[in-house]
Amino acid sequence: MNYPSIFYINGEYLNKSQAKISVLDLGLTRGFGVFDFFRTYNGIPFHLYDHLKRFRKSAELLGIPCDIQQEDLENVIQKLMKLNNQKEAAVKFILTGGEATHSLMMESTPTFICFILPLLIYPKSYYEEGVKLITLSHTPYLSECKSLNYLPALLSTQKARQENAFEALYVDRNNFILEACTANFFAIKQNTLITPKENILYGITREVILKIAKNHFDIEKREINYNELIEFDEVFIASSNKEILPVKQIDEHCYRAPGMQTQKLIALFRNYTKNYSQLHSCP
Amino acid sequence: MNYPSIFYINGEYLNKSQAKISVLDLGLTRGFGVFDFFRTYNGIPFHLYDHLKRFRKSAELLGIPCDIQQEDLENVIQKLMKLNNQKEAAVKFILTGGEATHSLMMESTPTFICFILPLLIYPKSYYEEGVKLITLSHTPYLSECKSLNYLPALLSTQKARQENAFEALYVDRNNFILEACTANFFAIKQNTLITPKENILYGITREVILKIAKNHFDIEKREINYNELIEFDEVFIASSNKEILPVKQIDEHCYRAPGMQTQKLIALFRNYTKNYSQLHSCP
Incomplete structure (x- = not known):
């Protein structure tokens, strides 16, 4: 399988070659960001509500504003599954502090990323x-x-x-x-x-x-x-x-x-x- | 000033809109990367040798292969100063573990980024x-x-x-x-x-x-x-x-x-x- 091939970043569905973030993003330069990760069972996101709740808590602990709504996230995941032609997947979503130059503090709006991965199957x-x-x-x-x-x-x-x-x-x-x-x-x-x-x-x-x-x-x-x-x-x-x-x-x-x-x-x-x-x- | 406007990533000089890395880069997803930072005095990189030495040591501690040579880095910095039309600047360079999907381990070649910033002047x-x-x-x-x-x-x-x-x-x-x-x-x-x-x-x-x-x-x-x-x-x-x-x-x-x-x-x-x-x- 060649996926992930379609990614979601700040409202857009992008091909792999476009699925990129600025090198000035605090997520990269300072690891200033949070993520969460879950898998589907029969294509149904498992405990998405709880993962999103923990994600919001993680963002709060860092002081990154998070206005991701469950319904929107569900729609994004559904669309990613469809666009990537997957029936079962792992889902990762990331929120970073967004672009900044010198500062250790946020200077702009957060970056929100969501993508799906093949299920990681252990031996x-x-x-x-x-x-x-x-x-x-x-x-x-x-x-x-x-x-x-x-x-x-x-x-x-x-x-x-x-x-x-x-x-x-x-x-x-x-x-x-x-x-x-x-x-x-x-x-x-x-x-x-x-x-x-x-x-x-x-x-x-x-x-x-x-x-x-x-x-x-x-x-x-x-x-x-x-x-x-x-x-x-x-x-x-x-x-x-x-x-x-x-x-x-x-x-x-x-x-x-x-x-x-x-x-x-x-x-x-x-x-x-x-x-x-x-x-x-x-x- | 609108800079930084030209960035260096893996051998290429890129405009700000192109100066991006994959959302699968371990530098973003896991903070798996190192950096160093110095400033110029009269346009001369201050103790570049020592910063590069420490950078190599940082990379070694994480197990990221680092083959950056001082002469090459000097050339990149000189070109960035020229392309960004700056006589004095702060310089940041970053090496990450490169793209990976699930793994906590490196799966591909490292990503090397270098860019200049305005000097941070405190009151x-x-x-x-x-x-x-x-x-x-x-x-x-x-x-x-x-x-x-x-x-x-x-x-x-x-x-x-x-x-x-x-x-x-x-x-x-x-x-x-x-x-x-x-x-x-x-x-x-x-x-x-x-x-x-x-x-x-x-x-x-x-x-x-x-x-x-x-x-x-x-x-x-x-x-x-x-x-x-x-x-x-x-x-x-x-x-x-x-x-x-x-x-x-x-x-x-x-x-x-x-x-x-x-x-x-x-x-x-x-x-x-x-x-x-x-x-x-x-x-």
């Missing part, structure tokens, strides 16, 4: 055998804001790959586990599902998992100490494109992957996404 | 009366790398301006003063010039100041505790476009600004830049 073996994580000492800056400042995630992933691991898991200076580079962290101990409460990006997939797990697990949103890793039965990470991805190893700690409880959650999640797209599709 | 009163700083608790990520991840500096400056201050000064969790949002920090106590040694961006202006101060001051490159602020006689910050900017207040601590010693350094610095441009101009 089946990742789900059948689990992935390996390493831990790195790091406390994300402004963790609640999904900003364009993504260097720590990129360099941490580079470091993980060098050690034949899939991703890195951030551990803060108090020895608390926070999140993986691009996913939230979950642990299972007997019948309890545990996930960090603070200093993380609040994942939409994380919220869905907590919702569907409610009737099947005891749930603890709390600080998780690194030393607890030895006590967990099962561990997984979760994000829009990874869904529920079992973890077989963190540093020297090994886990059943996928364990029975994780398998149960994966089935519940699959059922949820299926129902979601059926519920939200046009009659 | 005379800033130098005659000094500026006010506030302190913020923050430890920069990968401080030695001048990356496009500039959110902390932008948000810290926003915060400072809200409190009628010029900039914020970062204090780490050990209570050590590191640097200002976009400048290095210096303090003077009697005849000693003190500046932080580690966990900072190594400013070229900082290096020049240390060089010209050597015969006139005792120099200490060391950790500076916040509690020492009360003991200093004079304080200033320094950067390419600010040069030596006296500080009259940090939180509740007040200083003579500009004090006699700072004035001496300003005169030495002015003399140095004058000589530099004379020495490096074509005969």
